[in-house]
Amino acid sequence: MNRRNSSDFLICGNCQRVLRKDKKMLIPQPSRGPSAFIPQKEVNFGQANDVNKLTNRLAEEYSTSGRLDNITQVMSFHPQYLESFLRTQFYMLRVDGPLPYHYRHYIAIMAAARHQCVYLINMHVEEFLSTGGSAEWLSGLEYIPQKLKNLNEINKLLAHRPWLITKEHIQKLVRTGENNWSLAELVHAVVLLAHYHALASFVFGSGINPETDPDSLNGIQAAVRNKFCVCDLANDNNIENTSQTSNDAEQNGDYESELEALMERMKKLQEEREDEEASQEEMATRFEKEKKESLLVVSGAFDEEVISMSNVSRYIEDPGFGYKDFARRGEEHLPTFRAHDYSWEDHGFSLVNRLYSDIGHLLDDKFRMVYNLTYNTLSTHEDVDTTMLRRALFNYVHCMFGIRYDDYDYGEVNQLLERTLKVYIKTVTCYPERATKRMYDSYWRQFKHSEKVHVNLLLMEARMQAELLYALRAITQHLT
Template sequence: DKRYKVPRPLGTGPSSFIPVQEILQEGAKNNDRQIFIEAFVSTGRVDHLLVVMGLHPEYLTSFWKTQYYLLQMDGPLPYPYRHYIAIMASARHRCSYLVNLHIMDFLQAGGNREWLNGLNFAPQKLRNLNEINKLLAHRPWLITKEHIEALLTTGENSWSLAELIHAVVLLTHYHSLSSFVFGCGINPELDHEGGHSFRPPSPRACDSDSCLRVEDYVNGHGLDNQGIDIADSIIAGDAMQEVEALMARMKLLQECRLDEEASQEEMATRFEKEKRESLLVAPSADEREFALPNVSRFVEDPEFGYVDFTRRGEQTPPTLRAQDYSWEDHGYSLINRLYSEVGQLLDEKFQIVYNLTYHTMAMHCGVNTSMLRRAIWNYIHCIFGIRYDDYDYGDVNQLLERSLKIYMKTVACYPERTTTRMYNGFWRHFKHSEKVHVNLLIQESKMQAALLYVLRAITRYMT
């Protein structure tokens, strides 16, 4: 009967960007089901996020251990607080997917249902995190020791140092995880708000491979629908050439590195140049976020967002030089001292994703991809104003094409604006698992960058 409408899933499979067949095929190759069993036993579900991350099982194992420790193991914060902080952090990036997950977890942990009406209903102690939450999410370089002092010295609502470390690790974890969710096009779970729809697909939902192929490429090449096969072959040829050109640039850079090395002054100049050029890399103005009611009620000051670290005509904050405050020499030891084991877990996770390689690149095998991985990691840190004195930022322009830079900056800085077109627009001949690896690098480098700024502020407060 036409009077009765049956709701249908809003998306098919875990991701709106990655065909479900590819996820299943890659998952079958990996054949590492133990982590999925643990997740199901712990949470009662294997969510879409874990399924997509499962394309890289070594990383997923480390990620799951870290997240489980932060949420489930003994620690300074009560369990409902942990999930509420996850909600606050995810809401900053309009990530309804993670908000929905943690609303359920919050209630299962014995949280007060009234707090879910919005931030105004939460305890003042949690609401006091709002300022550092928005700074960590969007402009971490603005965090000072005064922000730390305000949280630690507010009478009955003050935070202990151990509690604050737990909170900022959770905040940065969920800010960066929101980037991964949007960067991989993770679909809502079936039981989430927005997971089913009675409506026909929206224009945004039609931003798919088939829509792109007809509208962008066929019309772009002056072809009618009869010419789709020709358009596909043109696209495939262009994508193949992009891979070969990237391989050639990597080889040339490796050879040049053996012949000569740039001076410290030259490398500093190249960093500043890359910072300035990042101003020109941004999503177009008409790609806006879609905020659902279940998200907006957890956000104060919603207009506050990312701004470029380097802005024309303005005095910019000083660059954070990695030699002055680094994860290896400073951040790791501080976290380990105040929240034991977490520093070790985070360090392992950073190391795994940074060094993760299958020695492949698109159709090529036996490739050393370390130069490419380092360029991706350091470009994200550059966007957040962090410089490595021993790195030649000229490599970034050589190795990262403009479409990839646009995608990376969007996922890192305003992930809610990520579109299928952006995802499809870079590395067109690479495997989806390789693009997921890019998202993992973005996620972890963003988290580390934010942690460096807040841990530096905590160090300054303590000294």
């Protein structure tokens, strides 16, 4: 275990109880919780059925990484998913594989930098150095080996416009020469890139707090702290001290009516689905309509100048390159990615597992876990089948990335996901660095924090799978 000062990490109350088993360990009293969006007292073991299992898993994570980080604490709302996530991340970073260990952490830095995610950059700068990485590489991309520099293009495309990745990008990386990538190395790199792009979405969407004071870490300026680490904390994120307004009762009535309306729409959609099934032509039309309507979902304003102020830019090539809507107005129509022709289950899983042994099983378990995760509750309602809602969230993310499922009625998206939720989804998925607590608070106002964390897990995994589908399809095309 790495040596650390006890003040270097923050641990929530439940995690303190886990670690008090080790009498030699000094547990500091945290000054704040792991999230700027969720009151510290509410970050707990959520709906765990087997607390001992989670306890052991958290203790194991502490012993391998040196700390229980804030991401782990927030994910502990959903212990089953957390276990799958930690197992997969451990395999990518710490188990023998195609890439050297210091390369893995530098690739994580490059991926996180695309979204200016200082939280993840700081974490992996430390890991990079501890695995033998050269401190000179941390001065910027011009100091790293050409082989790593060659990943810049696919990193940029995967993060922002994965539909532009072609077999030519793959061929350029694997062509013969001293700086070429083997297919196994490339798949390992692609999995890491997609994982950390998506994890940046979770960090910003959940308001993950810095582990320590950013002023003291790796030269990242304090000027970016509120923008990138605690997600607009300066504006309206002081959860513990939020004043109660005189019309709380009236607002709660509004929230209840919103919840009841959602429940009614779910019931109506289920009845309509049982009565009559839409034709394939109608399903295609509804997908195109939803794809075009996503153009109208506009994210919040963003201060572009903050990027140039931050030392994060040293890890970025072409910082102006960002997400553009798949279905842009006035441009040549890009072909829809039909999951029927190339799906994770039938194509991506077997390819990634063949080239990077066992990662396919771990990723598949993680995707299935979050997609099927349910406690059969919806806010204050029990015995609710939430399958329809989970599928709408997952498929809406894929819709924004131009991926269509032939067997899904995209009319359900508009019925189930209200506008404030769509704004939040698009922001967290496509421009996570713009996420604020105001956005987090504005949707599903009657719902529990654990349910909103579940939403963020679904968005993260849907985004990761979308990136992987485009990259793996390009690798398949290269091989054939």
